Amino acid sequence: MNIKLKELKPRDFSTDYFQWINNNKVMQFTSFENKKTTRKNIINYIKSNYTDKHNYLFGIYYQNKHIGNIKAGNINYNHKTCELSYFLGDLENRRKGIMYKSIIRLIDQLHKSKKLLKFTAYTYAINKPSIKLLTKIGFKIEGRLKRHHNYNGKRRDILIFSYLKN
């Protein structure tokens, strides 16, 4: 499977990227859901990650086409931890194992290059695809933040998943 991860630069912004971020069907269960974002905001977001060594934003490229993102955020070099967030923007390429392979690859990459050991992901307790994905990779539930976020008019629980590299 021809999957590549590439750190995003402002020039990697595209119309596809703009459409994913503004499409609720794509961004369901993420912090971008129910928000409208401008081209300028997205480019500034890419730029701010690109210039910050505590946040790395990667594009997932499949057959040389940008189809989604993974972010390693809040990197703590002292404790060797980071928080992962992700979406697969191109709906036609969902359910092909692309995010599964991309997360495993990113963990290996950050372990080798930045010596990171512990990877955490926050997910809505109702986000079954994400929970199944993380569990399949080997993430374990470490906690539950009860009624922590507003989602579709209700307070929702957030699950904290972690993966410890050994």
Ligand SMILES: CC(C)(COP(=O)(O)OP(=O)(O)OC[C@H]1O[C@@H](n2cnc3c(N)ncnc32)[C@H](O)[C@@H]1OP(=O)(O)O)[C@@H](O)C(=O)NCCC(=O)NCCS
């Ligand atoms: C969650 C998401 C990233 C999965 O990406 P993907 O590339 O389609 O996932 P994969 O094909 O790698 O699937 C790996 C495993 O995840 C689980 N999974 C993925 N999508 C699923 C779905 N729609 N329903 C049930 N399980 C699902 C399965 O266990 C799957 O393994 P299997 O195919 O052997 O059963 C994608 O649905 C998405 O972008 N969702 C919206 C954004 C989001 O929820 N991000 C997480 C916020 S923390």
